[in-house]
Amino acid sequence: MAERSTAAVDVADNSGDEPLAAETAQATADGVDTQNGRAADGTMPEKDGDRRNAAPAAAPELHSGHKLARRYRLEECVTRLDGFSSWRAMDEKLRRAVGVHLLPADHARARAVLAAARSSALLGDPRFVQVLDAVEENDLVYVVHEWLPDATELTAILAAGPMEPHEAYQLVSQVSQAMAAAHREGLAHLRLTPSAILRTSTGQYRIRGLAVNAALRGITSETPQRADTEAIGALLYASLTQRWPYESDAYGLTGLPKGVGLIAPDQVRAGVHRGLGELAMRALANDGATASRQEPACTTPEELSKAVAAMPRIRPPEPTFTAPPEYQHTTYQQGSYGRPQGPGRATTQVTVVPPPPPLQSRTGRVLKWGVAALLIAALGLGSWQLADTLLNRNNQGSTSGSQTTHEKADDIPEKVAPGPLAISRAREYSPDGKDQDPGGAKNTFDGDSSTYWRTKYYVDGPDITEYKGGVGIVYDLGAEHEVSSASIALRFAGNRTTTTLYAVDSLNPSGKISGMPKIATATTSNSSFNLTADKPVKTRYVLLWITAMPWAPSDTYTGAGYKQAITDVKFTG
Secondary structure, eight states, X not given: OOOOOOSOOOOOOOTTOOOSSTTXXXXXXXXXXXXXXXXXXXXXXXXXXEEOOXXXXXXXXXOTTOEETTTEEEEEEEEEETTEEEEEEEETTTTEEEEEEEEEXXXXXXXXXXXXXXXXXXXXXXXXXXXXXXXXXXXXXXXXXXXOTTOEEHHHHHHTOOOOHHHHHHHHHHHHHHHHHHHHTTOOOSOOOGGGEEEOTTSOEEEOOTTHHHHHHTEEOSSHHHHHHXXXXXHHHHHHHSEESSSSOBTTBEEOOTTSOOOOHHHHSTTOXXXXXXXXXXXXXXXXXXXXXXXXXXXXXXXXHHHHHHSOOOXXXXXXXXXXXXXXXXXXXXXXXXXXXXXXXXXXXXXXXXXOOOSOSHHHHHHHHHHHHHHHHHHHHHHHHHHHHHHHHHHHHHHHHHHHHHHHHHHSOOOOOOOEEOOOEEEEEOTTSOOSOGGGGGGGGSSOTTOOEEOOOBSSOSBOTTTTOOEEEEEEEEEEEEEEEEEEEESOOSSOEEEEEEEESSSSOXXXXXXXXXXXXXXXXXXXXXXXXXXXXXXXXXXXXXXXXXXXXXXXXXXXXXXXXXXXXXXXX
């Protein structure tokens, strides 16, 4: 599994994620009310998943401040439901917020929850809220996952009103692609509700509770792909109309009128984007066709993502600019300066004093020409004296200085132009003991641009210093040289790559990075760049240290995330 970021990300908030069927046990007194055996925020249709009916064990009686594994300190209970509880907690080892699901080890669903959590953790897709740990300990089963403090739940977004077409397009595109990837790995969600979708501050959508939310509630389905596809269709329908596409109210949204069945989004709200509305109907259960175009139904997330990709791209709305205020003329420009401001008010008389006349008389002209002549004469005399002094000095020192000039010229060493420095060997530098690609360090100076040294991928970036410090390689130049610059070729372009060169004492440097002599540093968004030192530094070993990396798609070795690879390194000195 790829190394994960330790940045704060959001937990699967279960407040509002109530059981699907009427047979479910009612919630305990944590603010989740029930109405007629159904959770107050509504349900998904019963056909989306079948619930395993089993008497739930009592939820663990824990309190704020309790520690799990002497590491995770519970801080706030988010949900207590169906024999399990969900908490916001603090990882005291890595000093980050995390989320924790807790249930007794003898709970009927404990084994299913552990299996679901471990399967979800193996996916490693940054579009899902990641599972960090799944443990059975001291008669407890707990699942630790990421916490996103800066993300907004789709429930809150829809409460403010329907989405713009571009935002709804981004929602269905990202969610359908993510779920298609999950189903290719054999994982289903079965609880894709507005409370399971988060929008980050960068506009990306993250899905929480993959496999785990359904396992916590004992939900299964004989057609998991169809169930998740219909759930995505419901999310798109709600984002376009601000209505839940079923008769019951749910997630703060009003349901459709009873007895009329599923109606097209443009019949619920005027101005709905036609293509997105038809796509929502194709994903929802409507006998396989829309009323207008008779398109086939989308029964899997893969089919839905392809249908989204086939649509004409929806552009974001044009930014609106506020018109500047109308230019106001001043009182003087309006011609009212000195005028009375109203009847009965005193008028202020302004006397204009003419400027003194210039030197236009005969005496004035003579005076001007006289001053100019004196200045020209003084300038000429000074220039002549200066030239005469310099000529005398040169004549006196010409005979004696000619010999000494030749002698000194022989003593001055000839300045050597910088040239390429050969690299004899290289070694990956991992001060935290977590290697990236140790065997690939030699590929960065073999002269072959098709080989490279690569990093692992990270969920958060571009800056990786907060949770990793950096990644890099130490190069041995064979002997001490004056290192003045370096040329580096990268595999991935984009925002952004930050690299620093340090002079170190060996292939396995001792001490902290902050104490090493810095040669040069640079930041780029291109696939190649140069680092030039203000002053050459004499050293045999050079550390190339990367502290920021751009986002790149998945490849043969790593998944999509923030990562980089170096294909060629050359030093000059």
